[in-house]
Amino acid sequence: MHHLLEVKDLEVKFALRFGELTAIDGISFTLDRGERLGIVGESGAGKSVTGFAIINLISKPGYISGGKILFEDQELHRLPEEEMRAIRGNRISMIFQDPMMTLNPVLSIATQMAETVLAHQDVSKADALDIALEKLKKVHIPSAEKRLRQYPHECSGGMRQRIVIAIALLTNPALIIADEPTTALDVTIQAEIMDLLLELCESEKMGLILITHDLGVVSQITEKIAVMYAGKIVEAGSTQTVVQDPRHPYTQGLIKALPGSLQPGSRLNQIPGMMPNLTEIPPGCAFHPRCKISDSICSMEVPALISKGQQDRMIACHMVK
Amino acid sequence: MNTWQRFKNSYLFYSFKQDSIAIGSFCVLSVLVVISILAPVVAPYNTYDTATFDILDAETPPAWMETGNEKFMLGTDIQGRDLLSTMIFGLRVSLIIGIGAVLFQALLGIIVGLLSGYFGGKLDAFLMRVADIQFSIPYLIVAIFTSAIFKLAFGVGRWEELAVPLLIIIIGMSEWPKYARTVRASVLGEKNKEYVEAARVIGLSRWQIIFKHILPNTLTPVLVLSTIQVANAVMSEAALSFLGLGMPITKPSLGSLIRSGFEYIFSGSWWITFFPGVLLVIFILVVLLLGDWLRDVLNPKLYKG
Numbered sequence: 197m198h199h200l201l202e203v204k205d206l207e208v209k210f211a212l213r214f215g216e217l218t219a220i221d222g223i224s225f226t227l228d229r230g231e232r233l234g235i236v237g238e239s240g241a242g243k244s245v246t247g248f249a250i251i252n253l254i255s256k257p258g259y260i261s262g263g264k265i266l267f268e269d270q271e272l273h274r275l276p277e278e279e280m281r282a283i284r285g286n287r288i289s290m291i292f293q294d295p296m297m298t299l300n301p302v303l304s305i306a307t308q309m310a311e312t313v314l315a316h317q318d319v320s321k322a323d324a325l326d327i328a329l330e331k332l333k334k335v336h337i338p339s340a341e342k343r344l345r346q347y348p349h350e351c352s353g354g355m356r357q358r359i360v361i362a363i364a365l366l367t368n369p370a371l372i373i374a375d376e377p378t379t380a381l382d383v384t385i386q387a388e389i390m391d392l393l394l395e396l397c398e399s400e401k402m403g404l405i406l407i408t409h410d411l412g413v414v415s416q417i418t419e420k421i422a423v424m425y426a427g428k429i430v431e432a433g434s435t436q437t438v439v440q441d442p443r444h445p446y447t448q449g450l451i452k453a454l455p456g457s458l459q460p461g462s463r464l465n466q467i468p469g470m471m472p473n474l475t476e477i478p479p480g481c482a483f484h485p486r487c488k489i490s491d492s493i494c495s496m497e498v499p500a501l502i503s504k505g506q507q508d509r510m511i512a513c514h515m516v517k
Numbered sequence: 518m519n520t521w522q523r524f525k526n527s528y529l530f531y532s533f534k535q536d537s538i539a540i541g542s543f544c545v546l547s548v549l550v551v552i553s554i555l556a557p558v559v560a561p562y563n564t565y566d567t568a569t570f571d572i573l574d575a576e577t578p579p580a581w582m583e584t585g586n587e588k589f590m591l592g593t594d595i596q597g598r599d600l601l602s603t604m605i606f607g608l609r610v611s612l613i614i615g616i617g618a619v620l621f622q623a624l625l626g627i628i629v630g631l632l633s634g635y636f637g638g639k640l641d642a643f644l645m646r647v648a649d650i651q652f653s654i655p656y657l658i659v660a661i662f663t664s665a666i667f668k669l670a671f672g673v674g675r676w677e678e679l680a681v682p683l684l685i686i687i688i689g690m691s692e693w694p695k696y697a698r699t700v701r702a703s704v705l706g707e708k709n710k711e712y713v714e715a716a717r718v719i720g721l722s723r724w725q726i727i728f729k730h731i732l733p734n735t736l737t738p739v740l741v742l743s744t745i746q747v748a749n750a751v752m753s754e755a756a757l758s759f760l761g762l763g764m765p766i767t768k769p770s771l772g773s774l775i776r777s778g779f780e781y782i783f784s785g786s787w788w789i790t791f792f793p794g795v796l797l798v799i800f801i802l803v804v805l806l807l808g809d810w811l812r813d814v815l816n817p818k819l820y821k822g
Contacts, residue, residue, distance in 0.1 A: 253717055285720035292718075297711035302733040311729070312719045363719070 198269055200370060200403050201227040201250070207262035208242070208249050217474050219245045219258065221427040224501075227420075229370065232397055232404040234414035234435065236450070237424035238471045243407045246424075247373045249273075250405075251284050268370065286316040289364035293376040295356035299348035305359055306344040312366050331362040335392060354385035358392070365396065371403040378413065390417055411450055415439045423447050426472060426482040429501055433509040443504065443516045445487045481514065489515045532814050539810040542803040549800055553609035560602035561590075565768065570597045576786045592788045594777060596766075603774060604793050608800070610770040614684050615751035619743055621689030622750075626696020627732070627739065633697065634704025635727050645701070648694035656691030656753060660762045663687055677765040684763055688753045692746060699742055703735035737815045744808030748801045755797055771797045 208220040220242045227233050235243050248254045250265055252273050265272040268287065272280065292298045300308060309328035310321055317324070325344065332340035335358040348356060357377065364372055374393065378386040394417040397404045406418055414421055415435055422432040423446065431444040442448045449467035458464065469486040472478060478485055484494035493514050501512040524530055533539050552559050562569045574597035578585045585592065591600040633644040667683065668676050676683075707713065708731060716726045751771075757763035758772030759779075766777055771793045778789025 251718060253714075281720045281722065283720070284718055290715075290718040292711055292715060294711060298715040300712040300716070300730050300734070303730070311721070311725075315720050315725070360715075 199226040199266070200229045200231070200268065201405075202266040203246075203250070203263070204266070205263040206246070206249060206260070206265060208245055208254060208258055209261040211257040211259070214475075218477075219427055219474060220249065222263065223422075223424070223427075223429045224263075225420075225422055225429070225432065227371070227403050227405065229403060230397065230401040231420065232394075232406065232418040234406045234408065234418035234421045235424060236408060236411055236414055236421060238409060240426075240471055240474065241424040242427040243409075243424055244375050247290065247375050247405065247407050250373060251288055251290060252280050253284070282316065285312055285369075286367045287369050288371045288373065289367070289369040291357075291360055291364050291372060291374040291377045294380040295353055295360050296348075296380065298360055299356060301348055304345060304347055305351075309344070309359075309363055309366060312363055316367050327366060328362070331365045332359070334365065334396070335359075335362045337362070353381055354388065357381060357385075357389055361389070361392065361396070365400070368400065369402060371405070372397070373405045373407070375407045376409070377406075379408070379410075386413070393417060411439065411454060412456070423450070426477055427474065428482065428512065429510070430483065430512045431510065432501070433506070437506060437509060443509075443511050444513050445489055445515075446483050449486075481512075491515060529814055533810075536810055538806055542806040542810070545799065546803045546807060549608060549803075550612065552605055553612050556605045556609045560599075560605040562599045562602040564598045564603045564606050570599070572597045576781065576789075578786075579788055591792050592786075594774070594789045595781060595786070600789065600792060603769060604771070604796055607769050607771045607774050607793060608796060610681070610764055610768060611751050611754055611772070611797075611800075614681060614688070614754045614764075614770065615747050617681070617685040618688035618692070618750040618754070619746045621685055622693040622746065623696050623739065623743060625689065626693040627700050627735075629693065629697040630700025631704055631727050631732060631735075634701040635708055635723070635731065641701075644697070648697050651691070652694045654691070656688065657757070657760075657762075659691055660684075660687045660757050664762050673765075677767060680764050680768070684754055684757065687757075688750050691753075692749065695742065695746070696739065699738050700735050703738055704731055707731050707734045741808060741812040741815060744804055744811060748804040748808070751797070751804075752801060771800075 203226070204224050205222045206220055206224070207218065207222050210217045210219055223246065225233065235246060237243050245254065245258070249260055250267070250272065252260070252275070254260065260273045267283070270283075272283070275283070299305070306325060306328065309331075310324040313319065313324035313327050314321070319327075329340055329344060332343060337343055337355065337358055343351065343355075343359070351359065377393070378389050381389060390413060393404065396402065404418070406414060408414055418435050420433070421435045421438045422429045423438070423444065424430070425446050431438060431442070431447045438447065439451065442451050446467070449465070452465040453467065455464055467486055472482060472485075478495065480493075480495040480497055481487070481490070481499050484490040487494065491514065497514065499512045499514045501510045503509060504511045504516060533543075557563060564570065570593075574586070574589070574593050575595050577589050577593040579592040580587050580590045589599045589601070591604070594600055594603060629644050629648070633641045663683065664676065713726060713730060716730050754763055754770060755772030755775065758770050759776045761776065764770040764773045766773055769777065774793040775790050775797070778786065778793070782790055
């Protein structure tokens, strides 16, 4: 059986005045129906660009310069804009970081929800509103009828993110891309939203790509994980094995940096240095200047992402055997 | 009645109730608008009908003066028309031209501003240069040429028939860049907001995004601008008419009335110019005061404690 989504050697470049900048440098991963993948990395690692590349919405001057994106056996980035629009918001939905910003402040929730349904399905306005109501109930919004008539400013942050998720669900998509869906929310609501996403993915058999910098969140709800650094995947595998037994020094650093593994009162761990600017990625392994175990080969050869040891465990590091 | 309830509880209505200047201006404006809409019913005489006035009544002073006549409360003009009725009809003409010109320039300016702001690049540069060029041509010159050419080509009689739509177009054409720039500036701010991105992700077409999502978010400054522009357009029309480029004296606007009386001021018939002038000032003043209030309400950053 084919995968739901197959990304192969995806390469995204930004054409800037002083030259080209590679934001994503040949990443590959697959996702099956109902599977949940977490993409983890620091700011600027290319996580969000990956998400936008999948729905072919990279804003100028960025463009997909190579590779393939296969979704339900269609090559997405070769589709004409018209057909792509029929997939966006219909088969693939996206949830953004800040629910305060993703809803249009001057349109009622009913209008915004109905609009999404009407853009993809040939139904009457009344039917569209019925669908909207049903989805609002699915994301556990109390008194959904009343909410429909309200405007975004009348809802709290958590409520808005639920509404945004409900909008993403409207057309029963096969894949949801959630780009840091809980970063702007406080911790208790984060957990609720994550539980909700997990529950929905399981009940609706949806694929989920969760883009985040929060390893804790990823380990709760995803099955697979891909760690990105400077536009490349440095480690990939099942969430459990990667989180419990990180092999790549960057992943190890990320997990060590979590406060949970420390005695209260002790200093937090951090990875020394900063992620390099994409204009000046060091030669060889991009991580080597910050790496504790780097050797001379690391600054010369780019390590390939290859299987090491366990099944489906991929690591891009010269030093890990 | 849900909308009415919403309106009654809104901040807009609340601040309106608090502001006596706004209430006063609104009352005066509504009275003027209602009177001008109902002109044929309210006015004592129908001044468009030549059978209703007599040249022998010309230049009768207002009723309270010695030589005044009770039939004509504010006196008559040089053709013997009742001045009050003429002013009511004149206000109507001024209002039609003012509002029509604003609608015309708003429509044109909003579309240009949306396209220019959203698409950017060469289209933006082109449209904004067109706007600059339009702005650098004084509307008086446009008006002089247009009316001269029109009168030459079609005769003065046709001008009298088509003066209203032509004035709307002349004034509208000269002012649309204001709307284009205002809307463009708002669009530039709005188009990078996440809800626009979200709308794209939903799979909406760019036209749906421009007109259903971005446009409503740019309307606040447009609304404020419109009040000022109505006052502006009425004044422009008055200025054109005063120069003899506007409404013909058979269908006078406030401006042409002021002009027609201007020549007789020194012979003592001050009222022909004075009353239309006062009415014009009152009208412009209440519109501007309301616009001022609206700007304060719609822009919380300008809140004055």
